[in-house]
Amino acid sequence: MIYNEVRKDYLLDRWVVIATERGRRPTDFARREREKVKTGTCPMCPGNENMTPKAILVYLKKGNGIKKAEDKDDFRHKNWLIRCVPNLFPAFTPPKKKIGKKQIMKSNDLVAAIGHHEVLVESPDHDEHPANARIPQLIHVINAYIDRLRELSARPYVQYVSIFRNHGTEAGASLSHAHSQMIATPFIPKTLEDELKASKKFMKENKECIFCNIIEKESNGPRLILKNSKFIVLAPYASVNPMEFWVIPKKHDATLLNLSQSEIKIFAETLKACLNGLKQIANDPPYNYGFHIALNKDAHQCYHWHLEVYPKLAIWAGFEKSTGMYINTVTPEAAAESLRRKISS
């Protein structure tokens, strides 16, 4: 093709120019200088538990295994492995009393921000990020995601739970201690609603889940990064971010609530391998990741959970912000090749 390509996302009506004219190679990003992180007392480090709101979930060491905190003393314990606390500046807050749908959905353009906003401290070790975490610790993190997801999604006013991670100040992490966040919302957010609609339409027309179809189409192609017994990792056809990749379970399921412990272990290993590859290629770049799931029962057949990882290697500027179109200077095929090589080396 003699012109740049403009590609559409698998599901969304979202278009991206793959602008190869700029000739960026994945390794070009290694030269970028990283923003320095502020130092000071870390409110997430062991011993500073009094600096955060009261914990909601705590995993404690118990012999070779873990124990979930149950009583006051457990929650006060400094010897924790995982700690989940309410966000000090929540975007969404729990209802003060029982609340009906009409009190939440105020009008066509106004909704009360009822829900939850939590911070999940991933390790007592300040720097134990997924790219270099011990696998048993990363398994705790994923189990904690699932524990919180199960509890939050059971609340009557919760329609969606976003589990996400910001890594590095440029990607919006205001604290450098390894942590994720969870936001429970009283409605299904726009992008997920759009994905649900597209996956329902695909199911109706093709009698097949669109993600199962993507797995099949991409599993031997130039955008494949990794595949193992349980997961496939690929650079999506219309990546809006340089070096973007998605981790998709081979088993069709709408949420991660039903993962077995062996699947969780493989997920941890897969995630670590890919994030470590990215870290090595692009000099520990800032990134965001977010789980895409469906909680509503009518979506179980057509929706397929996955994790999207967005390295922050470009800036969305006036064009992107005012048109909703994107420009990506690294082809997904080059991103996949580079990650594939690094992971297998």
Add this chain to the structure above:
Amino acid sequence: MIYNEVRKDYLLDRWVVIATERGRRPTDFARREREKVKTGTCPMCPGNENMTPKAILVYLKKGNGIKKAEDKDDFRHKNWLIRCVPNLFPAFTPPKKKIGKKQIMKSNDLVAAIGHHEVLVESPDHDEHPANARIPQLIHVINAYIDRLRELSARPYVQYVSIFRNHGTEAGASLSHAHSQMIATPFIPKTLEDELKASKKFMKENKECIFCNIIEKESNGPRLILKNSKFIVLAPYASVNPMEFWVIPKKHDATLLNLSQSEIKIFAETLKACLNGLKQIANDPPYNYGFHIALNKDAHQCYHWHLEVYPKLAIWAGFEKSTGMYINTVTPEAAAESLRRKISS
């Protein structure tokens, strides 16, 4: 309201949490340190014309007025006021030969990036940004936008022209010399398409332009920033960016092609006043702006051009990127009050 508000955009199905719990005031941003700009030879400064591709449009000084470059010597001239050149790394490129719709729209998920990508150097003076530009120079800039828009929109393969500006490295400006960009695309980008749909629907249901309705509703309210004989400036109800504001002409028109010279002068003064207010409040923050217009004839009745200014005072992180929902820590009402006061002082 005891909870944070989640607000919907006037037109788009785009939702934002106005997260006042964080208690950010507009002046908090003044403390931010700005990224330093790299120094070196500026390819946009007079004398370095050989560092850019051949100019497409040049305004030259002629007595008290201007003259558009016509012949070779004019285009080579170093004594220019405005200079428009092709982008060295274009996202969209002109067709090499006559090209039909089928050769552009390759399939449902692939389009050839046919179009134009131009850089408009706004002044021979490196630092003459709109916030502190001389009004006659800013009038030249707007006239040049209109000149290029008229020419680009006349091409048969052009369906939309995005005129935008990135200010500061954090907002994606790779060069600090005052400049804007224009991208002509072979289709209407997503956000504009969505706005068109919403404005057509509103027109059908209310027999009125939705923007004319917004002007009426907001012109005496808490989100008004400025109004004069020709324009209104407001902080939109569901601003996704802290300190975001929109400049809307009172006269209904789908594009800026029909502005009179006196309207252009008032537009220049309005834009300068607002950007200067923002500069003073938030320590010359990075920002993006983008014109929203409609070129297709069937939209002339329902669509109403305007300029959207997005200060870059927050980072879109994992939540925003994976859900398409936004969190804004400054209420539009506080943003409007702060800009209103600064502009009128």
